[in-house]
Amino acid sequence: MHELTGPVWLIWLETSALAIAMRQWLWLYPIVEILHIVGFVILVGAAFMFDLRLLGLSRHVPVTDLERHLLRWARLSLWLVIPSGLMMFVAHATEMAANPAFRLKLILIVAAGLNAFIFHKGIFKSVKTWNREVETPWAAKLAGILSLILWTGVISCGRLLAYL
Ligand code: HEM
Secondary structure (H helix, E strand, O other), rough: OOOOOHHHHHHHOOOOHHHHHHOOOOHHHHHHHHHHHHHHHHHHHHHHHHHHHHHOOOOOOOOHHHHHHHHHHHHHHHHHHHHHHHHHHHHOHHHHHOOOHHHHHHHHHHHHHHHHHHHOOHHHHHHHHHHOOOOOOHHHHHHHHHHHHHHHHHHHHHHOOOOO
């Protein structure tokens, strides 16, 4: 194994029993990565479908019904995405932490979360007035566009991790 350089806590993570298992057990890493992919397909897929409704598509479908159905699965999918992501991170902690795509990915994930939080605490409070068959307000459209851009960025950074 190459000489590990970096903060002590990252070296501690990368030399942990979990990290060694993730690197040495033939099928563990691929299975964890598959769970990561299944998780973010549900998360980002649900977000995208909700965002397209915010942009005014499928106006016959009440926004509240979509929110109740899609965003529940998006939240539940985090139980797959985050633990699997952390397990893959631990396996190569010093390298990943230094990878610009990983750092940008975490920033974009926080920004996407913040965008969703501001949407729910803000314009979504008035959803009853634009729930069905009417133009969605610009603030809802903006939240939808930002979400589409941010989650596309997260996925792009995730894929680029292997190249940088
Ligand atoms: C929350 C939304 C997230 C999305 C949408 C996401 C998306 C992705 C994508 C698209 C990949 C590339 C998969 C591939 O090409 O096979 C990936 C890989 C990875 N993700 Fe995530 N991820 C998320 C969260 C996280 C978190 C929270 C962490 C860890 C703290 C993480 C750590 C990783 C690592 C380490 C890899 C690299 C796997 C490899 O190339 O070997 N991800 N992620």
